[in-house]
Amino acid sequence: MNSSLRDEYLEAMGIRQWLLRDKGRPDNDAAASASQSGDDSPWLALQDLVSGCTRCALHATRTQTVFGTGNRSADWLVIGEAPGADEDRQGEPFVGRAGQLLTEMRRAAGLERDAVYITNILKCRPPNNRDPQPDEVASCHDYLERQIELIEPRLILAVGRIAAHNLLQTDTPVGRLRGRVHHYGASGIPLVVTYHPAYLLRSPLEKRKSWDDLQLAMQVINR
Ligand code: SF4
Numbered sequence: 001m002n003s004s005l006r007d008e009y010l011e012a013m014g015i016r017q018w019l020l021r022d023k024g025r026p027d028n029d030a031a032a033s034a035s036q037s038g039d040d041s042p043w044l045a046l047q048d049l050v051s052g053c054t055r056c057a058l059h060a061t062r063t064q065t066v067f068g069t070g071n072r073s074a075d076w077l078v079i080g081e082a083p084g085a086d087e088d089r090q091g092e093p094f095v096g097r098a099g100q101l102l103t104e105m106r107r108a109a110g111l112e113r114d115a116v117y118i119t120n121i122l123k124c125r126p127p128n129n130r131d132p133q134p135d136e137v138a139s140c141h142d143y144l145e146r147q148i149e150l151i152e153p154r155l156i157l158a159v160g161r162i163a164a165h166n167l168l169q170t171d172t173p174v175g176r177l178r179g180r181v182h183h184y185g186a187s188g189i190p191l192v193v194t195y196h197p198a199y200l201l202r203s204p205l206e207k208r209k210s211w212d213d214l215q216l217a218m219q220v221i222n223r
Helices: 003-012 014-021 041-051 085-090 096-108 134-151 161-168 198-201 204-223
Strands: 076-079 116-120 155-159 180-183 189-194
Touching: 003 096, 041 085, 041 134, 076 134, 076 161, 096 198, 116 134, 155 161, 155 204, 161 180, 189 204, 198 204
Parallel strands: 076 116, 076 155, 155 189
Antiparallel strands: 180 189
16 A cells, blocks of 8 residues: 555544545445345344344343344455444444444545445443453354354454454454464464554554554455
8 A cells, every 4th residue: 555545544543634535535335235245045044043142141131133234245354342332223333433433444445345344243232331251252153153154254354352352262462463464263264453443542542553454454365
């Protein structure tokens, strides 16, 4: 990526000017939802299973499950932590301020919505946005695993501590997991770790590092 793209990205991470300039830029967001292809039945079966799931206690407090969104044949699979209050209400991952920032990161990096599928480690909201418990993650793991099987992404972007720790089975701090390419599970899918947008909203000085993370991910995809 060239320096003007980087500048654009950094502006997008905190400066309104980028948004003004971006107003007329086509993003194909609207077209993305129409880009699904192939046999829907495994997805529908999985979605049915998840929406009726009572495997862990979180089913009792959720408004609805939050399955995932995006292109089911995407090269990039973005995996976050768990639904928050907005996601629980709307049924989609990464809505609200953190979701807006993730969208801006994606656009500024030149990625169309079509290139990405987004989901979480957990499909139901933990009360009061507490961290997911190990038994909840274990109960929900099969669903994520099946999503990964169906999507066959070329890259997983683990967004934030909870996603990184659970996908890589480690407790190493995110700051030390960033900057190198990991591999996920038996399938060995390349995995890059970056900060959660909610964290970036609280710690804007770290935003620049997320640009480096996306560049690393781009290098993997372009190999
Ligand atoms: S978090 Fe996962 S395992 Fe727990 S009830 Fe929701 S869908 Fe089921």
